[in-house]
Amino acid sequence: xxxxxxxxxxxxxxxxxxxxxxxxxxxxxxxxxxxxxxxxxxxxxxxxxxxxxxxxxxxxxxxxxxxxxxxxxxxxxxxxxxxxxxxxxxxxxxxxxxxxxxxxxxxxxxxxxxxxxxxxxxxxxxxxxxxxxxxxxxxxxxxxxxxxxxxxxxxxxxxxxxxxxxxxxxxxxxxxxxxxxxxxxxxxxxxxxxxxxxxxxxxxxxxxxxxx
Ligand code: SAM
Numbered sequence: 001x002x003x004x005x006x007x008x009x010x011x012x013x014x015x016x017x018x019x020x021x022x023x024x025x026x027x028x029x030x031x032x033x034x035x036x037x038x039x040x041x042x043x044x045x046x047x048x049x050x051x052x053x054x055x056x057x058x059x060x061x062x063x064x065x066x067x068x069x070x071x072x073x074x075x076x077x078x079x080x081x082x083x084x085x086x087x088x089x090x091x092x093x094x095x096x097x098x099x100x101x102x103x104x105x106x107x108x109x110x111x112x113x114x115x116x117x118x119x120x121x122x123x124x125x126x127x128x129x130x131x132x133x134x135x136x137x138x139x140x141x142x143x144x145x146x147x148x149x150x151x152x153x154x155x156x157x158x159x160x161x162x163x164x165x166x167x168x169x170x171x172x173x174x175x176x177x178x179x180x181x182x183x184x185x186x187x188x189x190x191x192x193x194x195x196x197x198x199x200x201x202x203x204x205x206x207x208x209x210x211x212x
Contacts, residue, residue: 009071013093016078023092029102034063036089039109043068044096044129046114049077051192056089058190061108066091067099096129096137103141111138113150115194118151118157130161135168137212147173147211151195153203165210175208182207 003082014021026033039062043052046066056064064087069072073094081089092102115135116129126133130150138148148170152158158177176182179189180199186206192201199205 006072006075008088009075010093011127013071013074013091015076016091018081019074019080019091019093022096023094023100025156027102027194028107030063030103030107031064033090034123035113036063038063038088040065040107041112042103042111043112043114044099045069045113046077046091047073047115048193049080050088051114051190052089053077053080053084054190055182056086057084060088062088064089067096068093069095089168097122100140101136105140106143108141109143109146111142111146111148113148115152115154116150116157118152118154120156125160128160130157130164132164132168135164139168142212145211147188147209149203149207149209151179151192151207153194153198153205155206158206158208161208165208170210170212173209173211175206177204179205179207179208185209186212 001094013019020026031037041062042065043069046052049066051062052066066077070176071093077091100148114127119125120129125131136186147149150161162175176185195205
């Protein structure tokens with residue numbers, strides 16, 4: 001994603017009612033933050049937020065938290081939320097490497113990873129959001145029956161992710177190399193910004209679902 005500095009983004013995010021400046025203080029208390037007992041699903045690397053905003057609109061009985069590393073990107077999601085009044089959606093600006101500082105064991109029901117950065121160099125493999133290191137972190141915060149759902153158009157990253165799952169003692173529930181032509185897995189699919197862009201270019205979209 002091309003990053004442009006957006007002046008004032010960091011300050012605007014800090015003051016926004018849908019975001020948290022010290023999310024680690026809410027560890028274990030996210031249900032209280034939402035004020036109900038509904039399941040919590042998170043998207044890591046949510047970019048400008050199309051996917052998670054639409055999910056929150058379509059599923060009011062589920063709580064959603066979008067996680068994004070950069071203020072200049074997250075601010076765009078906040079702008080989209082203006083006038084939507086979604087009380088089941090929150091955002092955190094953070095590096096997902098520290099996800100275990102923010103969520104308690106079993107606090108998260110589902111994790112979405114959409115078009116995660118590929119980090120093509122081998123020495124950067126542990127930064128990929130589907131690496132065994134990240135799967136180990138998800139293992140600590142995800143409910144025992146929780147799942148991760150991952151979409152990408154990147155062949156190498158998808159192949160890598162399929163290999164990392166058994167290495168991290170996770171199990172592949174389902175997968176496809178061509179999501180948009182897979183009737184079963186594409187049911188109810190919500191496109192992300194990258195998914196719309198890359199599928200318009202003719203790239204097949206890959207998806208996998210994994211649990212432990
Ligand atoms: N999910 C969106 C989509 O599908 O349109 C955005 C995809 S974009 C290629 C990847 C996003 O993940 C970027 O916005 C990037 O800043 C964010 N990201 C990458 N690594 C991250 C990390 N460790 N923690 C939080 N966000 C991260």
